[in-house]
Amino acid sequence: MQGTLDFPSMKILLTDALFTLIVLAIVKALFINDSFVYALTFLEIAFVVVIRKLILLDTIPEENWTLLILGLISTSFFILIIYIHNLKRRWQE
Known part of the structure; x- marks a missing residue:
């Protein structure tokens, strides 16, 4: 419908x-009974949150250290x- 995707729409x-x-x-995570899987699920959530933050950050020179640390x-x-x-x-086994 939009044609080719540009970077802002992607x-x-x-x-x-x-x-x-x-x-x-x-x-x-609300339905997990095993504490090990529960902790792993929250680690995965944290990973996705950090990746989302990396995508949202603008790539300007002032943000280089922030991008490096988040990476x-x-x-x-x-x-x-x-x-x-x-x-696991x-x-x-």
Whole structure:
């Protein structure tokens, strides 16, 4: 309907999709009984929130350090999520 997507419309689409993921993850967390999975779900929510913040930040020179720090935090969250999923898979075997 809009034709080709430009960056501002893709940015709006991505942030809306990530917000929907955040809401779905919070609702999912309400029905979790296992504390380990509960903590992992909130780690995933934090990762999505940081990624959403990275998308919303303007890329101006004054925000370089903020972008770098948020990028490092999101990378560490992603590594933790992968590590915990592998750890949980090993425990189940």
